[in-house]
Amino acid sequence: MIQVNGMKLHRKENRKQTTVSAKLEDLKSETESRKRSYPPAAALFSSFFASCSLPELFRRLCFAVVFFSISAFAAQAAAEIVIKVATLAPQGSEWYKDLQEMGAQWQKVSNGLITFRLYPGGVAGDDMDIVRKMRLGVLDAGLLTIDGLRAIDPEVLVLELPLAYSDYTELDCALEKIRPRLERQMEAKGFVVLGWSDAGWAHFFTRSPVKTPDDMKKLKMFVWAGDDQYTDFWKKAGFDPVPLASTEVANALQTGQVNAVTINPQGILLLQWYKQVNYMTDFKWAVLLGGIAITKSAWEKIPAEIRPAVKQAALDAAQRIRDFSRKTEQSDIETLEKNGVKIVSVDGDTLKEWRRLIDSVLPQVRGSYLPAEALDTALKLRDQCRRQPAAAGK
Numbered sequence: 001m002i003q004v005n006g007m008k009l010h011r012k013e014n015r016k017q018t019t020v021s022a023k024l025e026d027l028k029s030e031t032e033s034r035k036r037s038y039p040p041a042a043a044l045f046s047s048f049f050a051s052c053s054l055p056e057l058f059r060r061l062c063f064a065v066v067f068f069s070i071s072a073f074a075a076q077a078a079a080e081i082v083i084k085v086a087t088l089a090p091q092g093s094e095w096y097k098d099l100q101e102m103g104a105q106w107q108k109v110s111n112g113l114i115t116f117r118l119y120p121g122g123v124a125g126d127d128m129d130i131v132r133k134m135r136l137g138v139l140d141a142g143l144l145t146i147d148g149l150r151a152i153d154p155e156v157l158v159l160e161l162p163l164a165y166s167d168y169t170e171l172d173c174a175l176e177k178i179r180p181r182l183e184r185q186m187e188a189k190g191f192v193v194l195g196w197s198d199a200g201w202a203h204f205f206t207r208s209p210v211k212t213p214d215d216m217k218k219l220k221m222f223v224w225a226g227d228d229q230y231t232d233f234w235k236k237a238g239f240d241p242v243p244l245a246s247t248e249v250a251n252a253l254q255t256g257q258v259n260a261v262t263i264n265p266q267g268i269l270l271l272q273w274y275k276q277v278n279y280m281t282d283f284k285w286a287v288l289l290g291g292i293a294i295t296k297s298a299w300e301k302i303p304a305e306i307r308p309a310v311k312q313a314a315l316d317a318a319q320r321i322r323d324f325s326r327k328t329e330q331s332d333i334e335t336l337e338k339n340g341v342k343i344v345s346v347d348g349d350t351l352k353e354w355r356r357l358i359d360s361v362l363p364q365v366r367g368s369y370l371p372a373e374a375l376d377t378a379l380k381l382r383d384q385c386r387r388q389p390a391a392a393g394k
Helices: 013-037 041-050 056-079 094-109 127-136 146-152 154-160 168-188 213-217 228-236 246-255 265-271 296-301 304-327 329-338 348-365 372-387
Strands: 081-087 114-119 141-145 191-206 220-224 240-244 260-263 279-282 286-295 342-345
Touching (some): 081 127, 094 114, 094 304, 141 146, 141 191, 154 168, 154 286, 168 286, 191 304, 240 246
Parallel strands (some): 081 114
Antiparallel strands (some): 141 286, 191 260
């Protein structure tokens, strides 16, 4: 699922920047504001009780009133469960709307017990930052791309091997088979996956036409910062990777620091990067996998009896995101063409050349960047799925 999540923001830029800054400030100061909002129960008790300088009977009545007032205060403070969710998806995008709908469902099924707060558009940082803040308890959940998920458990990378899956049928089949294993491992590391999703097929978007591996080796390719093994993977393939945070890519494209990105058509439209990289290589490089994850500690704060309904709302949101991305894929490509993006076709022989390149690199990263057992298992499951009768919806 993005991996990176056109909107024209020119007239509302200052307003949106103010909104983003306010959200970020709210995220940073929430813990302190809560401390200021709720005085210690002992101080509250002393203040009320000291004011009851009355005969014994009235003092007892006053004690009862204070006791039940404090109980009610404590119950109210404990009742609210605030779930803070972050995502790279831009505010106003379809993915953002799906998350908002999920939050509304959470509030509904919990009868107002859950308060949903969404921090979109990278206001909480890129996926690595989001996962780090989830571990620290600053955030509770996120709609994560593959880069966020691999920060929790690197085995998920086996589902995004370049050119490993020829269509959605193969990918969906393999995911369904390996999903229970991945979810168990992530839960053991303190995270609960509420729903898997994706943002469609990633393509190369470049400043000059890329058809063969040699064409790509001439360019400076954006890769996610924060993982040296990931950068090394691309170097072993002979490419020139430039590690950057997602928030730095737009400027890097404008300055020429990078001139190639791997992203889905919908993402490049939303971010408007196609203005700098206006060639698209037309093959299915990899599906941009993603998912909705919550920390185990936040999950366990939700009463057990409503967790199934909460998870179902997340599953529904993940399904809507996936369906929308896949449904609009072709129309997004057509929109890009109307905006001047040129499609570079790849014939069968050239595709085999790309596959030979990837096959030559996999043994070099097996056991380092890609966990060996997980890689072998994923490829075995992929082959099993490939032998099954083809289904519709490729």
